[in-house]
Amino acid sequence: MIVFQRAGYDFLLHHNVLKEFKDVMKKYENLRDRLGNKIGTLETKNGYTITGKEIFQILASSMWGYCMEESKEGRFLTQENKEIFKEIFTSFIKE
Secondary structure, eight states, X not given: OHHHHHHHHHHHHSXXXXXXXXXXXXXXXXXXXXXXXXXXXXXXXXXXXXXXXXXXXXXXXXXXXXXXXXXXXXXXXXHHHHHHHHHHHHTTBOO
């Protein structure tokens, strides 16, 4: 983990790289906002309300974490993994 932190620190010290990173993050935020607006507000089976932005953030964070863990072990996402994600993240939404 320390190696990743150091690499990230060295990587972002370069002005051009930092600018490009900020641009990518801005595009991600715009995407998150647009998709969040399309999703709208969701209500769970237990009555909790979740905004579309929150849902998208949860999905993206969860999938990124899972992908990183898999890649550490030399595996890649399969279609079955993608279907599992789909079921996990749609199972709590009220119909």
